Amino acid sequence: MRFKTLIAAIGAATALSSAAFAQGYPERQITMVVPFSAGGPTDTVARLVAERMSADLGQQIIVENVGGAGGTLGAGQVAKAEADGYTILLHHIGMATAATLYRQLAYDTLNAFEYVGLVTEVPMVMVARKDFEATDFKDFIEKVKAQKDTINMANAGIGAASHLCGMLFQSSIDTQFTTVPYKGTGPAMTDLLGGQVDFMCDQTTNTTQQIKGGTIKAYAATSPERLAIFPDLETVTEGGLPQMTVGIWHGIYAPKGTPAEATERLSKALQGALADAKIATAFGDLGTSPSSAQEATPAALKEKLESEIARWKPVIEAAGVYAD
Amino acid sequence: MTDKNNTDILCGLALLAVAGLFGWQVFSLPIGTATRMGPGYFPMVLSALLALLGVIILFKALRSPEPDEAKGPLAWRGMAFILPAPVFFGLTVRGLGFVPALFVTSLIAAFASGRMKVWQAVLLAALVTGFSTLVFSYALGLPFRRFGPWWPF
Amino acid sequence: MDLISNLALGFSVATSLENLVFCLIGVLLGTLIGVLPGIGATATIAMLLPITFQLEPVSSLIMLAGIYYGAQYGGSTTAILINMPGESSSAVTAIDGYQMARKGQAGAALAIAALGSFFAGTVSTFLVAVFAPPLTVVALKFGAAEYFSLMVLGLVMSIALAHGSVIKALAMVVLGLLLGMVGTDVYTGTPRFTFGITNYADGLNFVALAVGVFGIAEILRNLENEGDREVLTKKVGRLWPSRAQMREAFGPVLRGTGIGSVLGILPGGGAVLAAFASYTVEKRVSKNPREFGQGAIAGVAGPESANNAGAQTSFIPLLTLGIPANPVMALMIGAMIIQGIVPGPDVAVEQPRLFWGIIASMWIGNLMLVILNLPLIGLWVRLLQVPYFVLFPIIMAMCAVGVYSVASNTFDLYAVAGFGLLGYVMSRLRLEPAPLLLGFVLGPLMEENLRRAMILARGDATTFVTRPISATLLVLTVIVLVVVLLPAVRRGREEVFTESDG
Numbered sequence: 001m002r003f004k005t006l007i008a009a010i011g012a013a014t015a016l017s018s019a020a021f022a023q024g025y026p027e028r029q030i031t032m033v034v035p036f037s038a039g040g041p042t043d044t045v046a047r048l049v050a051e052r053m054s055a056d057l058g059q060q061i062i063v064e065n066v067g068g069a070g071g072t073l074g075a076g077q078v079a080k081a082e083a084d085g086y087t088i089l090l091h092h093i094g095m096a097t098a099a100t101l102y103r104q105l106a107y108d109t110l111n112a113f114e115y116v117g118l119v120t121e122v123p124m125v126m127v128a129r130k131d132f133e134a135t136d137f138k139d140f141i142e143k144v145k146a147q148k149d150t151i152n153m154a155n156a157g158i159g160a161a162s163h164l165c166g167m168l169f170q171s172s173i174d175t176q177f178t179t180v181p182y183k184g185t186g187p188a189m190t191d192l193l194g195g196q197v198d199f200m201c202d203q204t205t206n207t208t209q210q211i212k213g214g215t216i217k218a219y220a221a222t223s224p225e226r227l228a229i230f231p232d233l234e235t236v237t238e239g240g241l242p243q244m245t246v247g248i249w250h251g252i253y254a255p256k257g258t259p260a261e262a263t264e265r266l267s268k269a270l271q272g273a274l275a276d277a278k279i280a281t282a283f284g285d286l287g288t289s290p291s292s293a294q295e296a297t298p299a300a301l302k303e304k305l306e307s308e309i310a311r312w313k314p315v316i317e318a319a320g321v322y323a324d
Numbered sequence: 325m326t327d328k329n330n331t332d333i334l335c336g337l338a339l340l341a342v343a344g345l346f347g348w349q350v351f352s353l354p355i356g357t358a359t360r361m362g363p364g365y366f367p368m369v370l371s372a373l374l375a376l377l378g379v380i381i382l383f384k385a386l387r388s389p390e391p392d393e394a395k396g397p398l399a400w401r402g403m404a405f406i407l408p409a410p411v412f413f414g415l416t417v418r419g420l421g422f423v424p425a426l427f428v429t430s431l432i433a434a435f436a437s438g439r440m441k442v443w444q445a446v447l448l449a450a451l452v453t454g455f456s457t458l459v460f461s462y463a464l465g466l467p468f469r470r471f472g473p474w475w476p477f
Numbered sequence: 478m479d480l481i482s483n484l485a486l487g488f489s490v491a492t493s494l495e496n497l498v499f500c501l502i503g504v505l506l507g508t509l510i511g512v513l514p515g516i517g518a519t520a521t522i523a524m525l526l527p528i529t530f531q532l533e534p535v536s537s538l539i540m541l542a543g544i545y546y547g548a549q550y551g552g553s554t555t556a557i558l559i560n561m562p563g564e565s566s567s568a569v570t571a572i573d574g575y576q577m578a579r580k581g582q583a584g585a586a587l588a589i590a591a592l593g594s595f596f597a598g599t600v601s602t603f604l605v606a607v608f609a610p611p612l613t614v615v616a617l618k619f620g621a622a623e624y625f626s627l628m629v630l631g632l633v634m635s636i637a638l639a640h641g642s643v644i645k646a647l648a649m650v651v652l653g654l655l656l657g658m659v660g661t662d663v664y665t666g667t668p669r670f671t672f673g674i675t676n677y678a679d680g681l682n683f684v685a686l687a688v689g690v691f692g693i694a695e696i697l698r699n700l701e702n703e704g705d706r707e708v709l710t711k712k713v714g715r716l717w718p719s720r721a722q723m724r725e726a727f728g729p730v731l732r733g734t735g736i737g738s739v740l741g742i743l744p745g746g747g748a749v750l751a752a753f754a755s756y757t758v759e760k761r762v763s764k765n766p767r768e769f770g771q772g773a774i775a776g777v778a779g780p781e782s783a784n785n786a787g788a789q790t791s792f793i794p795l796l797t798l799g800i801p802a803n804p805v806m807a808l809m810i811g812a813m814i815i816q817g818i819v820p821g822p823d824v825a826v827e828q829p830r831l832f833w834g835i836i837a838s839m840w841i842g843n844l845m846l847v848i849l850n851l852p853l854i855g856l857w858v859r860l861l862q863v864p865y866f867v868l869f870p871i872i873m874a875m876c877a878v879g880v881y882s883v884a885s886n887t888f889d890l891y892a893v894a895g896f897g898l899l900g901y902v903m904s905r906l907r908l909e910p911a912p913l914l915l916g917f918v919l920g921p922l923m924e925e926n927l928r929r930a931m932i933l934a935r936g937d938a939t940t941f942v943t944r945p946i947s948a949t950l951l952v953l954t955v956i957v958l959v960v961v962l963l964p965a966v967r968r969g970r971e972e973v974f975t976e977s978d979g
Contacts, residue, residue: 031467037523037807037884044811064467065523066885069661069678073886076675082473101666106675152933158666180932181663183925186801193798194617196933209799209821323666335906339648346655349670359936363662363669366924370655377648384644395905402700403901406693406873407894413877414890426874433873436700437866448867452874460878464510464524467885 025085025262026059032252033081033089035074037067041122041205041286045250046090048282049119052273057265070159070323072098072105075253079107083255085262088116092250094159096308100316101159101323109309113253114260117267117296118304119274121247122288123223124165125207125233127216128199129192137220137239144199145175153177154192154200156185158323161248164312165201165222167319172244192216203248204229204287222246229287249308251301263298271296329385331395336382343375405436421472422461427453484606487833491841496539499532500838503540504845507547512857514555514692514872516879517563517684521548522808524882534818535831539838541809542792546842549788550594550850553781554857557586559872561692563879565918566784568687569752572911573769573776575695580772583861584716587854589726589774590781591847597734597782598843601789604738605796606836609825612742612790613797619743621929622940626950627743628923631750633954634757635915646912649903653916654923656681663925676888685889686917688876689896690903690910696869697901716855722774729759729779737786742793749918755783761960789839796832798822 034046043065050061066074071094081087099109126137134140144151153169155162158181170176180197182188185206191197193215201222208229211218220236221227224245236244252270254263273279274290283289294300316322350371356362409432416425430452434445460466490496510521525544529537552563557574570590577586604612619627635650636643659670660680671677718726736758737751759779760769769776794800799821801807818828825832860868880889900910934940942948 040807040811062465062467064885067679068884068886069675073675073678157663158661178932178935180929182929183663183921184807186807190617190794190798190800191620193800194620196620209823213822215798215822321666323661331905331907335645335908338902338906339652342652342655346670353667353669354665357936358938359931361664361928361931363665363667366927367655367658367669370651370658374648374651374655377644377651380644381642381648396701398905399697399700399901402697403898406696406700406869407897409873410877410880410890410893410897413881414887417881417887426878429877430870430874434866434870436696436869439864439866440870444867445870448870449874452871456874456878460524460882464528466524466882 025259025265026057028086029060029062030057030085031087032061032063033074033078033087034063034065035067035071035089035091035094037065041203042090042092042250044205044286045120045283048279049090049252049270049273052276052279053266053269056269056272070094070098070101072102076106078253078255079112081255083114083257083259085254085258085266087255088266089113089253090119090250091253093161093164093248093308095251095253096305097159097164097312097316098323099309100313101321103322110306112256114256114258114263115298115301115305116252116254116263117270117298118291118301119250119252119270119296120283120288120291121249122161122203122205122286123221123227123247124161124201124203125211125221125227125230126165126169126199126201126219126236127192127207127211128219129195129197130215130217131195132198132217134217134219137234137236137241140219141173141239141241144177145173148175148177151177151199152180152197154180154182154188154197156188156202157181157183158321160185162188162200162202165244165246167315167321168244168246169201169241171315171318172241208287227287228284228289249304251304253301267297332381332385336378336380336385339378339381340375343371343378347371347375401438402436405432409433417468417472419472419474421470421475422468423453423457423470425472426456480607483829483833484837486829487606487835487837490535490830490834491539491837496536496834496838497841499536499540500543500842501845503543504547504842504849507544507549508551508554508846508849509547510544511548511551511563512554513551513875513879514559514561514563514688516548516875516882517552517567517687518545518548519805519808520563520684520879520883521551522805526808526812529812534813535834537812538809538831538835539842541812542835542839543842543845545805545809546598546785546788546839546846549784550591550846553590553594553784554587554850556691557590557777558583558857558861559692559868560695561872561876562687563684565683565687565749565914566752566780566787568691568911568914569756569780570777570784571691572756573771573773576770576772577774577777578861582772583858584854585718585722585774586777587857588716588718588851589722589778591850591854593726593730593733593778593782594785595843595847596730597737597784597786598789599840600734601738601741601786602836602840602843605789605793605839606833609793609797612793616742616794618946620944621926621933622944622947623950624743624926625923625930626941626947626954627750628919628926630950630954630957631753631919632916632923633957634754635912642907645908649908649910649912650916653913653918654920655916656686656913657917657920658924660921663921664928674888676886677892680921681892681917682880682883682886682889683917684883685880685892686896687914688880689893689898690900690913692872692876693893693897694900694904694910696872697897698904699865699869716858718774725774726778728762729755729775730782732758732762733779733782733784734786737783737788738790740783741787741790751783751787752780753915755779757957785843792835792839796824796835799824 032050034043036042046063050063054061066077071091075091078087078089134143153166155166210216218233220239221233222236222245226235271293274296279290350364350368353364354362355364409429413425413429427449430449431445434440434448461468461470507521510516522544529540552567553570556562556567556571557578560571560575562568562571574586636646661668661678733755736755740751759775760766763775795806801810880893930940
């Protein structure tokens, strides 16, 4: 535990000097690490938020994409970065699931970071090829159970949102399907459109436009309430599977030992950005909404991370799939 | 028949060695079944194939030797300076920062040639660094730190 | 007619002064960054993407598309001049293009590449405009079994890439396939051949491999006997292709355009095959196949046209389905989303200005590239007169920056050094890098689709012959195999005879 003592010492040292620190922060540009490649859904969320936060902070937030290994490379890099408030991390639910999916992480998920706040929680939708014959979600569950030997469930690779949702679906209805993994959502969606696979469960960011265009069928949303963009689409709770309620939540973190003044300042900027109407519209187009001011706080993110690690551990262990 | 084709003999042996290296790694991977192929299935087939090709090349080289073509000397000096250059950049770009890391990288690479005089190398490295910093860091705004945390300032 | 009014709408959007300027900026930036050695289209777009976020949606996409073609064009320029391809497609151009440059025909190679690309771009833009929706239907018919069969066909064709021993070329393809396996297994999450280094969990970086086995190996080769001879021909030769060369290039350009247009439509892997396939076809139909690898003009004209045609038609899945066909397209989708446009199957109906504007700007961008690049050829060729010992430190510095900027992964830089050594060893052993690169690109796709097809068919291997498209592709494979191997067999016999005679 010498490492932790060291961290505590650094934390104490920085706390002492933080009185002077608070006045000037931020004095130069801040780097926001996104642990996925540029142009993906997480990167999009990051860039939208970073732009509004920069305006509030009066300093530019630069987005740096450090992709690889399900987001653990970028997270590991931030965990090791200087705790001066000038390097932060925007990561999604993978922060919690990687703690179980990866058995040899280079960082200790719960003890390597300070928290800034939650950003958004993207709901998911259970979708099937457009000629799938099921009238509603209950019927869908019956049909897939009945055909479980011939039907195929797609996902975008281990640790992806669609993989998590798929595991949750299987454990919720206590049925194992033949799963077909893809490298990313694009090819998985292409095969769903072409009817090569039968169903999958993915974020609204990836499914909304296809559902609207009628190229795939939607059966249920995994959000607690019905989605604003699809008011006719029932939720998983209405369909009888409340335990499948899940969202891909995004949070902002800083390395352990970052002065509280910095994380609080960032948290305030985040709340300001999320209250912006432009952000709400942009998120709305993606089928999601900004987190509330109460959620965009260090305490809320800490609680979320802890509860989600506990929630996913048994699901992942039951599936017996690990990423290393 | 004494003048064997040494290039091809070496080539066959090298391929066998590489196939062996991959094959040895495959042992720790599950092979799976034809329906649900494991991560080791395809690499196992490929390693075997590579080994087979290596044997064929070796066999052909030993059996019907064609005269070996003349070759230049190995570029020892080139390898000693060119190959470490990107490695140095990778090791220092975060710590030293973009500007000094790139300067030293260009400098190292410049010494690969015997014709480069020291002042020329320094000048060239400075020009390359200046140009790259302007283009990548200022004009394109890439998220590089120009001077990293290893510097006291 | 609908098409004409749509195209008119597109051109009215694309020719607005503002969009013309953005198209020009995009093409210029793309070319400028793309000609820096070791930096290809993906790296360029990743670098320049944030710049476009501040613009109007149509303008930003027009600019991004411009960057894409520009970078691809610039990548071919470095492939021809210094044997440094930045993308898998320009790796093919490097084979004969660089040999032409060494013979003092760099100008001709560059001009043919530019003109061929422009022709291909024009034709395929028209194809995109007319046939986008019906072609999409075809693309969706491609399942895992079809892709696997297509990859097999591609690999068989790759034998023709070799200008030396066929067995050595095969060995290089297999080695490339194995290198492509490095990284996390998509199906089980098991890391393979990474030696415990998490930074290689997503596989080895393509740019690092291409730069290493082509570019750095070439630098080392040139440093071998620096003392006793001039390393690079200073002969510049004529800037323009001769009339005979133009005539020679005409057929390859036509065929390349056709091949590229067809393969580009297939999302996930079609476009990467275009340049390789075209090279194979040209070598086969050529009257002097022995010229290939020694600076055959058809070996530049065909692949360059195929590559550009494929680049255009790979927009089809993006525009009609909202699904990216390659990493560059994925970046463009990100750009659209930031602009508040989430691309989907309705984008042509909901955003006609955007849809047709982009199509029109594709053609305008290609036109600009030709106008821009033909005068620049003189400048590029003069670059060859820079003493080599001045040129290569610059190349090394640019490679380092370019490779690092793709994913900020320092391990990619260590890979560059490793592959540089590999490339040099290969060149000493007379092993060629192009088949290795093809194997590397196709390996993961091939394995992924093989395993997926087997899962979907529940282990029934007959799926590859019972599905009509897949079966057709396999029949084609057999035909190609016969055509490619027959002359080799005949040559083999001749050799036997000559030996017994002597």
